[in-house]
Amino acid sequence: MAEINNKPKKKIGFYWVYIVLIAFFLGSIIFNSTSSTKTTTLPELSKMLKDGDVEKIELVNGKTAEIYLNEQGIRKYFPNETHQSFGKSPNYTLNVSEDRLYTKMDEAQQGMANPVEVTPVERHNWTGEIISWVLPLVLIVVFWVIIMRRMGSGSGGMGGGQIFSIGKSKAQLYDQEKDTKTTFKDVAGLEEAKEEVMEIVDFLKNPNRYTRLGGKIPKGVLLVGPPGTGKTLLAKSVAGEANVPFFSISGSDFVEMFVGVGASRVRDLFKQAKEKSPCIIFIDEIDAIGRARGKNIVSGGNDERESTLNQLLTEMDGFGTNSGVIVLAATNRADILDKALMRAGRFDRQIYVELPDLNGRREIFEVHMRGLKLSNDVDKEFLAKQTPGFSGADIANVCNEAALIAARRNKDSIEKQDFLDAIDRIVGGLEKKNSVITQSEKKVIAFHEAGHATTSWMLEHAHPLVKVTIVPRGKALGAAWYLPDERQITTKEQMYHEMIATLGGRAAEQIIFGQISTGALNDLEKVSKQAHAMVMYYGLDEAIGNVSYYDSTGQQDYAFTKPFSEKTAEKIDAEVSKIIESAYQEALRILNEHKDGLTQLAEKLIDQEVIFTDDLVSIFGERPWKREERAFSRRKEEQPEDNGQSFNPENTTIA
Numbered sequence: 001m002a003e004i005n006n007k008p009k010k011k012i013g014f015y016w017v018y019i020v021l022i023a024f025f026l027g028s029i030i031f032n033s034t035s036s037t038k039t040t041t042l043p044e045l046s047k048m049l050k051d052g053d054v055e056k057i058e059l060v061n062g063k064t065a066e067i068y069l070n071e072q073g074i075r076k077y078f079p080n081e082t083h084q085s086f087g088k089s090p091n092y093t094l095n096v097s098e099d100r101l102y103t104k105m106d107e108a109q110q111g112m113a114n115p116v117e118v119t120p121v122e123r124h125n126w127t128g129e130i131i132s133w134v135l136p137l138v139l140i141v142v143f144w145v146i147i148m149r150r151m152g153s154g155s156g157g158m159g160g161g162q163i164f165s166i167g168k169s170k171a172q173l174y175d176q177e178k179d180t181k182t183t184f185k186d187v188a189g190l191e192e193a194k195e196e197v198m199e200i201v202d203f204l205k206n207p208n209r210y211t212r213l214g215g216k217i218p219k220g221v222l223l224v225g226p227p228g229t230g231k232t233l234l235a236k237s238v239a240g241e242a243n244v245p246f247f248s249i250s251g252s253d254f255v256e257m258f259v260g261v262g263a264s265r266v267r268d269l270f271k272q273a274k275e276k277s278p279c280i281i282f283i284d285e286i287d288a289i290g291r292a293r294g295k296n297i298v299s300g301g302n303d304e305r306e307s308t309l310n311q312l313l314t315e316m317d318g319f320g321t322n323s324g325v326i327v328l329a330a331t332n333r334a335d336i337l338d339k340a341l342m343r344a345g346r347f348d349r350q351i352y353v354e355l356p357d358l359n360g361r362r363e364i365f366e367v368h369m370r371g372l373k374l375s376n377d378v379d380k381e382f383l384a385k386q387t388p389g390f391s392g393a394d395i396a397n398v399c400n401e402a403a404l405i406a407a408r409r410n411k412d413s414i415e416k417q418d419f420l421d422a423i424d425r426i427v428g429g430l431e432k433k434n435s436v437i438t439q440s441e442k443k444v445i446a447f448h449e450a451g452h453a454t455t456s457w458m459l460e461h462a463h464p465l466v467k468v469t470i471v472p473r474g475k476a477l478g479a480a481w482y483l484p485d486e487r488q489i490t491t492k493e494q495m496y497h498e499m500i501a502t503l504g505g506r507a508a509e510q511i512i513f514g515q516i517s518t519g520a521l522n523d524l525e526k527v528s529k530q531a532h533a534m535v536m537y538y539g540l541d542e543a544i545g546n547v548s549y550y551d552s553t554g555q556q557d558y559a560f561t562k563p564f565s566e567k568t569a570e571k572i573d574a575e576v577s578k579i580i581e582s583a584y585q586e587a588l589r590i591l592n593e594h595k596d597g598l599t600q601l602a603e604k605l606i607d608q609e610v611i612f613t614d615d616l617v618s619i620f621g622e623r624p625w626k627r628e629e630r631a632f633s634r635r636k637e638e639q640p641e642d643n644g645q646s647f648n649p650e651n652t653t654i655a
Contacts, residue, residue, distance in 0.1 A: 040067065040092040042100070046108035048073060049116060057105075058090070058121045062098050065118075066090035172248050173272075182236040188367040189360030189392060190230055196351045197221070197234050200326060201242045204278050218348040220316060220327040222286075224334040225353030228393030231330035234353070235282045238328065245279035247272070251288030254308050262289065262308030270315040270325065277324035286329040290337045309338060316346045335552060355391055358384050364392050368399040375415040383419055386466065388484050398422045427481070428473035437472070442606065444509060445470045445478045448519055450602040451508025451591060452480045456501035457616050458590050460625045461494040463501070469610045477519060492540040499527050499583040500590070507587035508598060527583070531576040541575050544568075594620070 045067065048054050053073030058066045069077060069091045078091070094101075101118065109115035187194050203210060203217045210217065223231040239246040247269065254262040273279050289308045316327055329347065331337065341347065356364060361384040369380070387395060401422035406414040437445075449468045456462040463482035470478040487494070506520040534540040537550040549563050562569065591598055597619045604619075605611050 037066075037090055038092055040094050042094070042096065042104050045092075045094060046104055049105060049108040051076075053077070054116050056119065057116055058119045059098060059101065060121050060123050062120070063095060065094040065096055065101055066121075067092040067094065173245060173276075182233065182240045184237050184241055186367060187230060187233055187237050188363035189356035190234065190353060191360075193223070193230075193234060193351045193353050194237075196349065197238055198241075200280075200328070201238055204242055204244050204280070204326070207278075217324075218326065219345065220329065220347035221349045221351060222334070222342070222347040223328070223330040223351050223353055225332060226355060226391065227332050228391035229353045229355060230392045231332075231353050232284060233392070235284070235328055235330060238280060239282070242280060245273075245276040247279065247281045249281070249283055251283055251285045251290070254289050255305060260304075260307065262304055263311035266308060266311040266315055273325045279325060281325060281327045283327065283329040285331060286341075287331045287333045287336055290329075290331070290341050292336060292338045293340075309341070313338075313340055313346065316341075355389060356395075361387055361390060361395060364395045365399070368396050372399060372403055373413045375413040377416045378414065378419065379416065382416075383423075385483060386420070386423055394426065397426060401425055424469075424473070424481075428476060428479045430473065437477070441477075442470065443602075444513065444517060445519065446602045446605040447508045447512050447598070448505040448517075449478045449480055450598055450605055451504040451506075451587075452501060453504075453601060453611075453616060454594055454598050454620070455504030455507070455587050455590050456480075456482065457620055457623060458594065459497040459501055461491075461497035463498070464623065465613055465616060467610065467612050468605060470605055471609055476522070492534065495530055495534055495540070496579075496583060499530055499580070500587045502527050502530075503580075503584045503587045504591065507584060507591050508602075511588065511591050511595065512599075512602075527580055528576070531579045532572075534579065535572055535575050541579070543571060543575050 045054075045065075048067070048069070051073075053069055053076060055068045055070040055073070057068070060066055067090055074091070105116070105118065184194060184198060200218065200221055207217060223234060225231055235248070239248070249269065254265050269281065273281055289305055289312065291305065291309075293306050293309060327347070334342075334350070342350070362380050365380045365383055369378075383398075387398065390398070398419065399422075402414050402418040405421050405425075406418045409418075411418070449470055453465050453468050456465055463484040466481040466483050468478075468480045473479055502523045503520075505523055506516055509516050509519075535544050537548050539546040539548055551563070564572070600619050601611070601616065604615060
């Protein structure tokens with residue numbers, strides 16, 4: 001029985017057309033270049049005419065002379081050639097102008113009985129002209145065919161494709177087994193936020209647990225917080241923990257210069273998500289498309305970004321349904337988002353990811369120290385106390401910098417001092433060891449920093465000193481590190497004491513040298529902002545009263561008018577100046593009372609360049625004030641019972 005060949009027949013590819021066209025073009029060039037006609041010059045033509053070797057000359061189109069030789073000339077110049085083509089094609093060509101050709105021929109044939117005459121000929125190179133017209137058209141058609149074929153094979157397998165697949169979604173689909181290795185164990189310091197996100201994952205794993213009582217799975221979760229606090233890290237942990245498809249895209253990926261592209265990408269994204277339901281869509285930096293509508297006066301309702309936002313609103317909670325699709329988004333500018341996007345039914349939950357507290361920083365250090373070779377003197381609790389206000393990204397940077405510093409010093413393990421140097425490097429900048437500073441400038445800097453240290457040590461509510469240095473770092477000639485209390489609220493007296501400590505550097509210059517310098521620029525800027533905040537925002541000034549001109553929406557920054565009158569503005573300026581001057585006089589009083597200690601501290605700073613808390617204790621003694629211990633538990637589970645008086649941070653005012 002004969003075997004049946006089931007192999008598919010090979011189709012002739014369209015690329016053979018390209019090969020044929022290229023071969024035709026090259027063949028015409030080669031054919032024209034292989035002609036037996038040679039070129040000559042006017043002196044050689046004059047010699048041929050004098051010897052009587054020329055049969056005739058034709059001037060083609062008034063610029064090319066074609067020279068035909070007679071039998072005598074053929075035998076002389078082409079002795080090895082056959083004479084069968086004699087007279088059919090020119091033997092020589094010469095590019096020359098008509099006037100010059102006639103002049104040379106008259107000179108060469110002067111006195112000859114039968115001179116050769118020039119025959120003018122009009123001739124068209126139809127092949128060249130056709131190629132010059134047809135070839136560009138053919139190239140355009142070929143280019144267009146290639147583009148159309150690429151369009152038809154658009155990504156995503158949606159069939160038909162759109163132009164350049166520009167309307168396709170750019171979201172990346174992550175495989176939890178290959179692409180994502182981050183889990184909830186890698187997230188530290190965000191216990192409350194992690195619990196909320198873990199519940200979302202549980203919704204998808206065990207939906208019946210929540211829907212059996214008639215509840216519905218949330219449609220959207222918005223992560224809000226300062227940069228570097230771990231919003232994207234939480235999303236990565238969700239991608240690693242949830243056993244469902246995870247689409248990740250940035251808000252800027254929706255925006256293009258073409259009209260309607262953003263809305264098309266939103267439709268395509270949710271179409272793919274519905275096909276893989278249940279799944280999660282993560283939109284990072286959603287403020288790129290979620291900004292409040294109607295704020296752009298120029299574009300109006302035809303703004304491409306607003307069209308994209310309208311489509312997103314419709315897909316999240318419109319006439320259709322997206323059951324099983326949860327939208328997870330992150331932003332650090334929630335105040336500018338559109339209200340329709342923030343309402344319940346779209347983003348049902350808003351999770352605030354704040355800067356970590358002391359316990360949170362310790363846990364973050366533990367996570368980032370897993371792969372580090374640490375010395376026995378490294379104390380995570382101590383490092384957590386040395387990094388107030390640091391975000392998770394900052395702590396990760398500290399650990400990495402410490403490892404690099406230890407490697408640079410050829411150490412076998414990372415020591416405590418390496419971490420401290422890394423913190424100094426991140427906070428103060430790179431140490432300038434070769435900076436040229438005169439002795440007089442060094443003395444001024446030393447007394448300036450000693451003034452800060454002395455005033456902060458003598459004030460109850462000022463932050464306690466950790467370290468003072470006069471080694472230049474970054475743009476600063478000297479720096480002082482403090483360990484601030486982690487307060488939930490700040491009183492007027494606390495802010496006032498901080499202002500006095502900030503002005504202590506300039507006050508020390510005034511007392512010791514009798515003049516002030518430009519070194520207090522950063523101090524003055526900080527104090528001015530604090531005084532304006534006390535008067536304008538927090539209502540801590542008696543003359544202005546309990547009035548706040550703070551705009552949480554941020555729209556006042558773009559307004560052309562202030563929310564207060566000119567008379568009130570003058571009153572605000574007067575009160576701000578009054579507060580600052582009062583703080584400066586108080587700094588002068590404190591330093592005059594402890595002038596001897598100030599001098600000793602400055603001299604020690606000049607000798608050692610770096611002083612610590614122990615040096616202040618040896619000069620001034622222990623501070624009489626101790627920090628207030630926290631009376632509430634951080635976790636609700638740690639409390640024995642709820643008596644209705646548990647601490648609720650949402651009811652406090654954060655200063």
